[in-house]
Amino acid sequence: MKHLSTTVLKDCTRISASIDRVVAPTPAGRLRAFVLHPTHDAGRAPLVVLHGISRNAKELARLFAPEAARTGRRIVVPHFTPNRWPHFQRPCRAARPDVALAGLMDFLATQDAAFARPAQIFGHSGGAQLAHRFAMLYPNRVARLSLVAAGWYCLPDDRMAYPYGLDDKNDRQLALWVRRHRAGLARFLSIPTEILVGDSDTDRDESLRQTSDLDVVQGTTRVARAATYAEALRTAASQAGVSADVTLTALPGVQHDVAQAIRVAGLARHVAGPDLFPFSQAV
Template structure:
């Protein structure tokens, strides 16, 4: 077991897997609350160190252990979704297993938080391994894997002409009932409406998921609810708009309290109205 801390500290870790090596920083609060550890996944800016700085105060406040992996551009050029050429899911599993050796809390379900590209990885990881996830927090994802067959994989669970599309669609659909039972909280800035180069733009994607991150989050909320209810599952999913926030994780945390949302005890009253 890690030694008791008198102040919040940060330690560096590195986990090897068949998919590649994944470094991470772990924020250890001085006082532990017993809440599940939180895995925080960066977006395509790969700003893991900045996330550590942004999340440190809320780790101390909430008593949560927070793990911030770093998917470097050199080793992980495509980390947003598991596929034949990249298996970030395997790297995350190896990291959790390594941390569980000295901290048993990592052997059970952990909470996930991802912003932008990190939110894409977070929900796809949860679809593949719902038993490893306690709560899912998705902030400003550019697009989603819808939990139905309305779009071909990777946009949904349908198949297309790509050689491995059917295989991956089946993998993501295999544990779908368990995934639809997870509590899921979506976040998007109220001003995150810019269609810039970082937002994937394709006619079919725009038509079926929407033209902005807000539209696409609302589509995902609706499709998640529909998929759950179709299977007799009561969905626990909501969308919160962060007032005055664009596609900027630092502003979302500093100005709109995003870190407080995702680190707080989920059994307490929500901090903001949800859709």
């Protein structure tokens, strides 16, 4: 497990980014988002930042703004509001956050073609749930995955029934979703994927789904489940004949708190990637 530096970021504000608020009319309903536009364009894939159950999109937009400026990347922070999106962690009969997210990107692409490119998807907690499921359904739209502290995962194998895995238990409704997740499995497994989790994110609090099957197969904590998922991805990729690019990274001293991970462990900087102008000085 790789450990990130805990160096606190210094803003590089001379190269700036503007923040727009948009409301996208998508086939699954309206979806709000913050869109960070850097003044300099790096020509890289857009970065989508998915919040967790605290729905702190505004805070994430503020925390990622320096990264948009520093890297020259467009960054989109959807806001699944509780009234309109009581369920946003995974596509199901009750809600289709996957369709909304795809619709949001299509909407943005009508104004800026760069948003039509496959995106890097970052998600924390419930956002990581949506991120990896979105990538399974639409691997054509995802360039890279950064999954942080998901409570549990959809394993890319049949050890568990859907939505924990890809066994359909001969149930027609499950079979429909399993088929959709399996259709692009090989392509999904080829997506570069980084799994991150705070090394202190070990509480079995009420926000962590706890079932005996889940505990046995995926582990009892987010740290254990992240490791299980990373290994499951590598194994599935090997069985599919796909060259996997999966890393597992511990965030030292970080609990289940994305703002803490960004401030203390430099998570946003790490995810957003290298500077647009690597030899320029931050001011």
